[in-house]
Amino acid sequence: MTDDLISSAIDEAAEALLQRPNHHWVVAFSGGKDSTAALKVILAAHRKSGLGKLRLSVIYCDTGVENPILDLYVKSALNRLQQEFDQWGLGFATTLLQAPVQDRFFVRIVGRGYPPPTNSFRWCTNGLRIRPVSRFIAAQDPAQTVLVLGLRQSESQQRDRSLKKASFSKWQKQTEGNKDYDLYLPILNLGVPEVWDAVFWLSKPRSIDPATLEKLYRDASGECPVIKAPTAPPCASGRFGCWTCTVVRKDKSAKKLIDAGYEDLRPYFEFRNWLAEIRNDPSMRWPTRRNGTPGLGPFTLEARKMILQRIDALEVRTRTEIVDSSERGVIAGLWEVDEFARLNFKGISAV
Ligand code: SF4
Numbered sequence: 001m002t003d004d005l006i007s008s009a010i011d012e013a014a015e016a017l018l019q020r021p022n023h024h025w026v027v028a029f030s031g032g033k034d035s036t037a038a039l040k041v042i043l044a045a046h047r048k049s050g051l052g053k054l055r056l057s058v059i060y061c062d063t064g065v066e067n068p069i070l071d072l073y074v075k076s077a078l079n080r081l082q083q084e085f086d087q088w089g090l091g092f093a094t095t096l097l098q099a100p101v102q103d104r105f106f107v108r109i110v111g112r113g114y115p116p117p118t119n120s121f122r123w124c125t126n127g128l129r130i131r132p133v134s135r136f137i138a139a140q141d142p143a144q145t146v147l148v149l150g151l152r153q154s155e156s157q158q159r160d161r162s163l164k165k166a167s168f169s170k171w172q173k174q175t176e177g178n179k180d181y182d183l184y185l186p187i188l189n190l191g192v193p194e195v196w197d198a199v200f201w202l203s204k205p206r207s208i209d210p211a212t213l214e215k216l217y218r219d220a221s222g223e224c225p226v227i228k229a230p231t232a233p234p235c236a237s238g239r240f241g242c243w244t245c246t247v248v249r250k251d252k253s254a255k256k257l258i259d260a261g262y263e264d265l266r267p268y269f270e271f272r273n274w275l276a277e278i279r280n281d282p283s284m285r286w287p288t289r290r291n292g293t294p295g296l297g298p299f300t301l302e303a304r305k306m307i308l309q310r311i312d313a314l315e316v317r318t319r320t321e322i323v324d325s326s327e328r329g330v331i332a333g334l335w336e337v338d339e340f341a342r343l344n345f346k347g348i349s350a351v
Helices: 002-019 033-049 068-088 105-111 124-139 157-166 192-201 210-217 252-259 263-278 301-318 325-344
Strands: 024-028 055-062 092-098 145-148 171-176 179-184
Touching: 002 033, 002 192, 024 033, 024 124, 033 055, 033 145, 033 192, 033 210, 055 068, 055 124, 068 092, 068 210, 068 263, 092 124, 105 124, 105 301, 105 325, 124 145, 124 171, 192 210, 252 263, 263 301, 301 325
Parallel strands: 024 055, 024 145, 055 092, 145 179
Antiparallel strands: 171 179
């Protein structure tokens, strides 16, 4: 049964490739089990199709605040994958995408004073994950592009309901600006056991080690979305994402990794918990929003400075760079603007 499902996923994907052999096939890769299975199915399908050279890119969206253990795993896997692709000589490539500096997580929080995201104010997914992918697609010829996603029908009950309504098929249309492009969902019909079978038993690429993947991602369900779509799963509970994520009340995935011996994650985990705690402290926030309406506004300049000091301490503790010099430059500029407004428009928070 499992074999049948995986074989038919490969057969259908081979047919899909043969239908669009001159398109640019772009696989959105997060490092998790679903996008790994999707990549493996597409590569197996490519071998089966008999197509030689094909324009195929594997893209990874680097938010700058990915869980550091997983980020290290994914980036080294991508490095090895590029070397493997080079050996194959088929024109396949890997690409790292990143949000522009003004959209980065800590530029928004420390520079502009955005409160850490919640379910009702999730300002981060668009800027950090969706827009970099949109920009990449827009820079291609969208009409000649297929974006491959590791979405599955059985991912969650909630999603199942919306999928039924939308009568999902493996081919979908997505709009970028005023242009349409194709989405292809090769593992749509696979359940979790088949996904793991595909990860373990499809041999290529060899640069992704299934055992490491299983150790790191065993408990993650689903992956953060990289496109705007009603059926895309929300970027929150049960999945690995940013180590800073305050959308989930408790970061269970980081806690599980720490309990499993990844002690290096603890300082990040503690910082994230502190960020979640101060989020709703009125003494840390402007009394009005930026547009002047009543309600808690951005973090005060003092609070933003305090957050940056904590980040500096975290950088020392973890011996890593969390906010880079370009981000620090933009943050300093944003502080100046707010400081100027405070001095010149006393009592007016909106700038
Ligand atoms: S993982 Fe959390 S912080 Fe990161 S983009 Fe998704 S919702 Fe935002």
